[in-house]
Amino acid sequence: MLNRRILRIKAFKVLYAYAENPALTLKEALDSLESSSEATRDLYLYMLSLIPALTAEASARIQAAKGKFNPTEEDLHPNMKFASNGISALLNQDPDFARLLEKKKFSWENNDAFLHSLYERLKTRDYYLEYMSAKESSLAADARLWKKVFEEEFEDDEELAQILEDASIHWADDLPYALSVCIRSIEEMGKTGRWNYPPLYQSDILKAAGKEAQSDRDFVRTLLSSTYGRFSEYSALIAESVPKWDSDRLYTTDIVLIAMGLAEAETFPDIPLKVSINEYVEISKYYSTPKSRGFVNGLLDRLIKQRMAQGLINKTV
Numbered sequence: 001m002l003n004r005r006i007l008r009i010k011a012f013k014v015l016y017a018y019a020e021n022p023a024l025t026l027k028e029a030l031d032s033l034e035s036s037s038e039a040t041r042d043l044y045l046y047m048l049s050l051i052p053a054l055t056a057e058a059s060a061r062i063q064a065a066k067g068k069f070n071p072t073e074e075d076l077h078p079n080m081k082f083a084s085n086g087i088s089a090l091l092n093q094d095p096d097f098a099r100l101l102e103k104k105k106f107s108w109e110n111n112d113a114f115l116h117s118l119y120e121r122l123k124t125r126d127y128y129l130e131y132m133s134a135k136e137s138s139l140a141a142d143a144r145l146w147k148k149v150f151e152e153e154f155e156d157d158e159e160l161a162q163i164l165e166d167a168s169i170h171w172a173d174d175l176p177y178a179l180s181v182c183i184r185s186i187e188e189m190g191k192t193g194r195w196n197y198p199p200l201y202q203s204d205i206l207k208a209a210g211k212e213a214q215s216d217r218d219f220v221r222t223l224l225s226s227t228y229g230r231f232s233e234y235s236a237l238i239a240e241s242v243p244k245w246d247s248d249r250l251y252t253t254d255i256v257l258i259a260m261g262l263a264e265a266e267t268f269p270d271i272p273l274k275v276s277i278n279e280y281v282e283i284s285k286y287y288s289t290p291k292s293r294g295f296v297n298g299l300l301d302r303l304i305k306q307r308m309a310q311g312l313i314n315k316t317v
Contacts, residue, residue, distance in 0.1 A: 001041055001198040001205070006177050007220040008260070008279055010036045012287065015227055015256045019235075026228050033224055039170035041200055043178040046106050046167075047154070048091070048185060051146060053108035054122075055088035057115045081132055086139040087146050087189055094195050114159050122149065143190025150183050219268070227256075227263040234259035241299060253288040254296055261300040266307070269316045277301055 002010075014032050018024045062078045065071060091097050101107070108115060122128050131145045154160055155176055164171040171178075181198060189195055199205050206213035227234070238258055239250065261280040265273060277300055284292040307313045 001044070001181055001200055001202065002037055002216065003202045004216060004219065005279065005282075006040070006174075007037070007201075007216060008223070009283055009287075011220050011224040011227070012256060012260060012283060014224060015231070015260065016252060018228060018231065019252050019256055026225060029224060029228055030221060033220065036170050037200060037220075039168055040174045040178055041198070042104060042106075043164070043168070043171045043174050044181045044185075044198070045100055045104065046171075047150075047175075047178055048182050049097075049101055049106055050108060052088045052092050054115055054119060055083060055085060057112075057119050058083045061119070079132055081137065082128075082145075085142040085145070087142045087186060090139075090189055090193065091195060096197060097195055100197065111163055114163060117159065118153065118157075122153070125152070127152075139193060140190045143186050146186045147183050147190075150179050150186065154179055222267060223260065223264055226267045227260050230263060231259055234262050237262075237303065238299065241303060251288055251292065254284065254292050257284055257288070257292075257296050258300050258303070261296075262303060262307070265304050265313050265315075269314055272317050273304060273315060277304070 010033055013036065014029050017032070018029055062080070062083055065078065066076060125148075127148045128145070131141065134141065161172060161175075164175060185195065185198070199208065201216040203213040203216040203219075235255055238255055242250070257280045261276055264271060264276045268276075277297065280300060281293055281297045284296045288296070304313060308315075
């Protein structure tokens with residue numbers, strides 16, 4: 001599930017916490033990394049459970065309308081297409097899905113106001129109206145609808161953001177990635193009629209498919225440990241490389257990213273330097289200042305070349 005980009009981001013956040021609080025031990029840092037990684041898969045599971053929760057909201061509305069004092073013809077003979085969609089039924093009938101939700105105590109019951117507003121919003125969407133009026137009724141069509149819902153409705157929803165922030169400190173930043181995994185699962189369910197709980201790491205998925213892959217868990221734990229162990233050395237090297245700058249003017253985010261880039265270059269001879277540099281430049285776009293992209297790119301490239309000349313970095317690719 002987790003690819004190396006998001007794993008680098010998770011390691012960066014832990015190392016940033018260490019830079020701000022040097023009392024953080026390596027064991028605590030690794031435990032935090034593990035918790036953060038698992039939290040992303042938990043968020044995926046929680047968001048996917050919105051499918052049966054929102055379907056149940058639609059069914060409850062239909063039943064309530066039928067019980068009105070003077071129900072309309074539409075109330076008595078509603079369009080049941082959404083309320084009986086196959087993706088929700090598939091998840092509801094999956095024992096592993098139910099077991100995981102129960103184990104993690106995941107439920108949307110206390111967020112009925114959000115479900116209400118989400119359903120009201122959904123009913124106004126053109127793609128929903130087209131789905132409800134289409135003659136086609138199939139699992140594939142249901143999957144296409146839910147894919148659209150996950151693409152369009154959640155990433156910028158302030159009410160949802162608050163729910164997730166209250167539930168976990170890890171979830172707010174991880175939502176876009178978790179949604180992308182939900183969408184892949186929905187597409188797969190539409191094709192196969194089955195739901196599969198994704199392995200935590202992308203490398204595990206590749207291995208299960210019979211492909212050779214180095215462990216992403218080993219990669220990120222080694223990356224974090226290597227950076228942690230030499231962080232003081234790397235920080236001093238970075239400060240020495242920009243003598244015209246006061247150390248206070250160096251952003252902690254940039255120091256951590258450059259330190260991680262150096263550690264990755266020295267620890268993983270099979271990862272091309274261009275890949276490593278590009279990864280930390282990309283992360284700097286989202287977690288540092290507007291000028292950090294150029295700073296991280298230029299200084300990391302210069303320090304890597306310097307250490308290669310000193311024989312401290314050796315590459316096999």
